[in-house]
Amino acid sequence: MCSIDSSLVAVITFKSSNIYFIRVTNGRLVQDRALNLQHDCSGIAHHHRNLYITSGTALYQYSLDGTLLRKLYDDTTGLLKGSSCAVNHDGERIYVASNKSRDFQLVTLSRDGIVISKLTDRALFWVEQFPPGLHVTDSGQVLVCCQFSKIIFQIDRDGRMKLAEVVRSTNKEPLSVFFSKRTGSLIMGMSDNNNIKVFKAQ
Structure with missing residues (x-):
């Protein structure tokens, strides 16, 4: 899922070719429209009407x-289908997180699709059917989580190294992550239940 504007989001269902636009109208969620693409979708991001x-x-x-508009990147050397993407605030960095030979891989691209870096890490292992959680904050921090790692990591802007463990979950498996600048909260979706965990930034 990704935000389009203050009242509209775009949602995909994993391994489906459909994109659904959901609008908040009078406090209710209403389907605005839908798109059907010519390929399956596993990750979605939005930046400046793209x-x-x-x-x-x-x-x-x-x-x-x-x-x-174009195919920006393709790597046919062993990536599985559970991939996700995110774009930073100015659109200069595009991140693709995926699973390569059972290792986590984060590819950082320029806005033209040129590879800036590739980061591979076995500690961020997950299974194919669940794409990794990936989010870029308004300040440019890259946050990633994978189901079995139980950790949310911060990665540098160019995607070259892990900077810190942001959250370690002892008994839950995170699937998605989002940081709200307005509330100063880290929001984490879980794989084993329908709960959402919220952490206050320190």
Whole structure:
């Protein structure tokens, strides 16, 4: 899921080719419209009226009306289908997180799809059917989590190294992560239940 504006989000269902736009109207969630793409989707991000979609080994750029603009990246050397993506605030960095030979891999791209760096880490292992959680904060911090690692890591802007453990969950398996600058809260979605955990930044 990704935010389009203050009242509209775009949602994909994993391993489906559909994108659903959901709007908040009078305090209720209402489906606005839907797009059907020519490939499965596993990750989605939005920046300046462009949608970035991961599908298997590839990263695509679309307009909001569903027009394919270009394929930005493709790595056919062993990536599985559980990939996700995120874009930083100024659009200069695009991140693709995936699973390569059972290791976590984060690929950092320029806005033109040029590879800036690749970070591989076995500590961030997860299974194919669940894409890794990936989020870029307003200040440019890259946050990642994977189901079996039970840790949310901060990674540097160029995707070259882990900087810190932000949260370690002892008995829960995080699937998604989001930081709200407005509330100063880290929000974590879980894989083993329907609860959302909220942490206050320190």
